[in-house]
Amino acid sequence: MRTNALAAGETLVLVAAASAAVCLIALVLAMLLGGAGYPQITPGLPDPGMLTRWGLPVAKTVMDVSAALTFGLIVLAVFLLPVARNGELGEQAQGYVRAASWAALVWAGAAAATLVFQLSDILGRPVAEIVGNEITSYASSVPQGIGLLLTILGALGAALIGRVVVTATGAALLSLLVLVGMLPPPLTGHASSAGSHEMAIVGLSLHVASVALWVGGLAALFFHAMRGSGEHVPTAVQRFSTMALWAWIGVALSGLASAASRLTSVASLFTTAYGQVMLAKVAVFVILGALGWVHRTRTVPQITEDSGRRLFLRFAGVEVVVMAAAMGLAAALSRTAPPPDLNRATDAFRNLTGFSMPPPMSLRTLLTEWRPDLFFILVIVVLGGLYAAGVIRLQRRGDSWPWGRTAAWFAGLLVLGIALLTGVGTYSYVLFSMHMVQHMVLSMLVPILLVLGAPATLALRALRPAKQRGDRGPREWLTAFLHGWYARLVTHPGFATPMFVISIYALYFTPLFGTLMQDHLGHVFMNVHFLLSGFLFYWIIIGVDPAPRKIPFLLRIVLLLVAMGFHAFFGVAIMMKSEPLGMEYYGQFEVPWRDSLADDQYAGGGVAWALGEIPTMLVLIALVVQWARDEERTERRRERHSQRGGSEDADLDAYNAYLASLHRRTSQQQGQPGPEQPEQEPQP
Template identity: 35%
Template sequence: MRVMSSTRLPAATPAPSTSSAARGSTGIFIGLGVLAGCVAAFISWFFLQDSLAALGIPDPGRLTTVGLPFIRAAAWMAVAACVGSFFVSAFLISPGAGGDELIGAPLTVDGHIAARAGAISALAVALLALVEIPLVFSDITGSPVSEVLSPELMAVAFNQIATAKAWAVTALMALAVGIGGLIARKWAAQPLLFLGALTLIVPLGMEGHSAAGGDHDYGTNSFLIHLIFMVIWVGGLLGLLAHARRLGPDLTRAVRRYSLVALVSVVAMSISGVLNASLRLEFSDWLTTRYGLIIVAKVVLTLVLALLGFAHRQLTIPQLERQPGLFRRVALVELAVMAATVGVAGTMGRTPPPPPRDPNLNAMQLLLGYELDVAPTAWNIWTMFRFDILWGTLGLVLAGLYGYALHRVRQRGLSWPLVRTAWWMAGSLGLVVVMSTGIGLYMPALYSMHMLGHMVLSMVIPLFLVLGAPLTLAMEAFAPADEPGIHEWAVAITKSRTVAFITHPVVNVTQFVFFFYAMYMSYSFYEYAISEHAGHVVMNCVFLASGYFYFWELVGPDPLPNRRPTAIRLFLLFISMPVHLYAGVYLMQLGPILGEGFYSALGLPWAPDLHVDQKVGGGIAWGFGQFPLVIVFGYLFVEWLREDRSTARRMDAKADLDGDQDLEDYNAMLAALNGEDDSRHFRGR
């Protein structure tokens, strides 16, 4: 709904035409979800039944055969609607006035409607995910749904079926995002809800055909990237169409911003999709297998969507202000094709893939995705190279974005310290090197290399990135604008209450210590984390984020809310330094072997002594962690000296102006005290 003026229209004024009246989009959201589900159900019922029967897979019944792909495709459209709605409320709709700049600004009516659509979409995801769990169990066991809907069998599904666990986790996460979206009333919550909506992709992106077989680390990571950009692309257009139908303000600016995001998404989806398919399919399988034909159908539909996107950029955007209805019609057609594409993709999880290229995979290839033939040495960990699709790509993107910001700074006629550029490039490109060479390759296979990678990811890479001052660079590269943009978003981060809470000294030191210890205090938790590719991804994310926040508060040049004085930060550093010493000693003396079951199952050809390797890992934690802290100590000590000299200079300048009045007042106070003491002494005698 729209807020209308209370001024009464003249009687002769005609009613607005239906083409210019504000409209809701609930029906379109539901219709596109149903369209995606129907496409998936149609393909599953008419084209996959004989393939499953030929493989000896039992028929679970019509309800599962049709319902599972229908619910899966509809759930993905709901995820896209959730992501897109919060994307619009956070970055495409300007907040209202009345707050403390951007960070405290309330949502406008349009922003509130978009956020509510995102929240309702998240709750729909939670509901659909719960419905999908028994359908998955029915499909895997070949039993009708009615036979698996018992507490005992559902408990088995949660404990033993990875796909059921993924949908259950997704349901819980979606419930949290939905409740948060219904409660939030200010703009500051919208970027956080957008990130929360994106995390709904992770559990589902870590299971399926891509997570099995050789090179499954490549398959899973490329699939995850593919899904992230898919929901941003589809969801962004969904949210934008809803904004256009309710006649939201600044539609031209919003469309131009989305157009750039869509272009990046198409490129990222195409590259990651082709890479993912090439890992599992021979070229001859593309047109001779059902799995290959489904991928070909996705490719064709994606090309159609790319052409429609090009038409948007060339035809509808220049005429947007004169003919907004043209944009809405083209966008609706594009979304229909997107929904069909999502429906086609929704059948892939139930489509038997072609046989693996190498059917004789050993345990190491199945568990890691690749082989390690020799023991790590100080030389070969730097000469081995296997590009890490996830972290290597992230490092290159971070370096590229920083370089673009530097270009913008020079265009504005400003300068930027070379040392900050060097720190950032060392961190971003160092992430590429570390995760693509021997440290990243051996990290999942040996405890000692895991600990070395942990130290680098939590104490070296974040420190280098923090010293690059990326937020300050963003504020320098992009000038302030009347409408919120990159400059305003960067300023908002520096004033965020969430950031202030995380970087509070007590919270910051606690989280840094907790994430270091929690990983190694529970044998079962560590075993589970290292035995799943998702566990490795989550651990590395936690290492990087925890280290970044820790060093951001200690030495980050970026402005932060309520940054403590240097003396306090030095004190916090002294408190946290012994943590790694104690943890290292604890790990070196630990009797049970962490992750013994997983490490033994790898069958490494040089047969390492796992107990000795664990002692080496403890030694790395004991010794390696002190080197970055020495850099931090030196940085803080120099900053402390600068502050002390600056204070002395201010005092000297003040003394020159007022004739050192503070010193005169102090001497007078001492003289008065001495006179009072002498008087008391005289009276005592």
């Protein structure tokens, strides 16, 4: 066994060395191909020097690889290996979380080095000439520096938390922290200046998440399979095979989005250095897809606890090395200048939003001026696909699912697409009134339809329990979430109602609205907030999914009327406001066919005031129907209880039994006979 352990250790060292060498070679070749390795230096202009020129991509590569390893080790511990029955991680899983904390320290150090090299590159001065206050100013005031600072803080937080986490829930939250910590640097790079902000930003975010899951997960799984004491290898391999397929799809979609946002034409793939490096990444991606297909068709079906590991390790080792080449190409691509967009410099509105000013608004333009927002396209496709898959699974199993819930769910997704992807979404960037139409639809109409679709109930019925008792599959994770403290908090009326009502005042009557409107991530944040706050509010009002607490119907009606009253007053307050809102955004461009900002804002206030009536009537109707059905179910329970010998009021019987038990307990404490104890004759 010692010989096998030594052989496994030698193989790990060999694969690690080969991966590092291939990654470095790919980085160097791509830097030379893209012209970033030896750029033309104009005499008299500042030059950061050779150390920065090559140190920056190397540091970024180390940062990306260590971040992926951190994420992959935690994914292995939480989602690939079985969880103990009490919700705690096994001994090996806890070891992988501790290993992830060490990888996070490397990640933080590489991010700090990247910050220094990046500042040197921007200032055009060697690293040795950079002083401390310049680093502090860069990390606190420049978007690129702030992004790296957030990554450093996230990595250090992951390193500290990883030392103490022992539960599956805690490790899952840690994986979310790691994933969020990886996003700021790429979002403040090329994506923030690309011609199509939506495609570039969302595509790059999806790319980072998919690559981290794919590369980090496979590297961690390869290490686990190499260990002679590695447990549950077949289970981990089968689970990762499914994850890797989705990661491959995510990389493909994000690659298409990145190419569409950065390349001006198909010919740019062959005529520009940026396109040629991207083609090299595509070639590596195709090779990885072929290796993944071999895994799914050959190694995964054959692997068991005793056999099949060698075949898996052989292909996995090659795949890890190829992935290392892809990471090197990615770092070099980030240092290669994309083709310039000649239209950006002549259009202020395009510089701000990523697209040209639309024509005057009409019914035709509302139907034709579509905006391909990749984030919400993915949201609609994923939510619709998962819901349809759940309904189909129930039907194949012979179970029924109400057609009305299915219709409500897909109607909600349809309205969501109309509000975000058609001309309504396009003109929401231009007119405050159309922005308010979008806001009202997202917060007060779409959530009603989605809540009536009962997605949690469908998921609990369609998802299969985990094969091993005590383990956590998708169904167990959903159940744990619905019964956890977070669900109890966000579904409490004291939280959901103020979030639905007060947040709109905090958004529109503070500078926050103008700040968020200037960035695509701000638009995404607002739209997601409108959806989630509306979904939580209407979930406690008319929701049919299982919730941590049941709210009386009379209280639901009161909450609905109070919330609608505040919304109506919000619309009136906007109509009465003399100063235009969001001038930090709307004041940066002129709309030749628009009326005055004051008139448009007055129209937006009227929209906020008027559109609240229709959702209120729909919800009241749904509440009356639900209340009537609840009374019918209660009456049937009373009749069944009465037939078994009880009274007609089951609740009254339960209350009387409770009072009787309290009386018996008090009598026993005082030494007096209870109602069921006959009083004895006094002794002479």
